[in-house]
Amino acid sequence: MSDFTFTDGLMVALVGFLVVFLMLAILWAVIAVISRIIASIAAKNAPAETAAETKAAPVAAASAAAPVAGAYGGEVKLYDTDDKTAACIMAIVSDETGIPLNQLIFKSIKCLEA
Numbered sequence: 507m508s509d510f511t512f513t514d515g516l517m518v519a520l521v522g523f524l525v526v527f528l529m530l531a532i533l534w535a536v537i538a539v540i541s542r543i544i545a546s547i548a549a550k551n552a553p554a555e556t557a558a559e560t561k562a563a564p565v566a567a568a569s570a571a572a573p574v575a576g577a578y579g580g581e582v583k584l585y586d587t588d589d590k591t592a593a594c595i596m597a598i599v600s601d602e603t604g605i606p607l608n609q610l611i612f613k614s615i616k617c618l619e620a
Contacts, residue, residue: 582613583613584615584616586616587616
């Protein structure tokens with residue numbers, strides 16, 4: 507037969523487990539280092555973005571707070587759009603512009619793609 511004994515098999519299995527756990531530890535360390543690098547880069551860029559947003563925010567808030575001329579009955583006309591899709595569109599517009607939903611006026615929503 508062969509000279510491969512139970513203890514030899516146990517040693518091979520142990521070395522295999524050791525290699526797997528060592529590689530997982532190295533992978534964890536690489537991910538931690540990359541995460542810290544990205545966080546430091548984001549922290550350096552955050553003050554510049556915040557300053558730009560604070561300059562634009564009063565302009566957006568002032569234009570949103572201004573009353574809209576003309577009669578508006580509070581109804582939104584939906585063309586080829588269901589209520590759920592219209593609600594999602596309104597929420598996305600509010601989130602992306604930073605204007606509260608109660609300050610936005612939607613007159614109509616039309617589906618461009620069918």
